[in-house]
Amino acid sequence: METSKASSSNAAAARASLVGQAGMTLLEILIVLAIIALVMGFLFGPRLMAMFGQSRTELAKSVVQRYASEAYARWSMDNPGKNCPADINELAKYNDEKEAKDPWGKPLILLCGDSAPEGVQLGVVSMGADNKLDTKDDIKSWQIHETKSE
DSSP: OHHHHHHHHHHHHHHHHHTTOSOOOHHHHHHHHHHHHHHHHHHHHHHHHHHHHHHHHHHHHHHHHHIIIIIHHHHHHHOTTOSSOSSHHHHHGGGTOSSOBOTTSOBOEEEEGGGSOTTOSEEEEEOTTTTOTTSTTOEEGGGHHHHHHO
């Protein structure tokens, strides 16, 4: 009988010592998750942002090409007596858009007639990520095929 009393008192003492150590609190778990998120952000954030910038450039190439070829072709069929649209937004309706903007939210630039480059009837330009015309990152509809073949 004494052994059972001793073992039950040992068990009670062991339980009493574990009362304050039941596990991690919710706050501790959230702090660990926040630290993991910060580390992942520092490791993968720059790569993701670079990929996002590259995808905007690829999208801009597609948009510029679509305006210069598809939208202009449809506009030409609807306006047989004209060579050039009045502005780029006249082509936007053929792409089911209200305004002709690039992925950075800036308006596309239409070059047609005398303002078009030599050998090009109609050109469309996106100013690129820096939003400045005549810089290295400009996306020009007549140069897209040239850069793909290089």
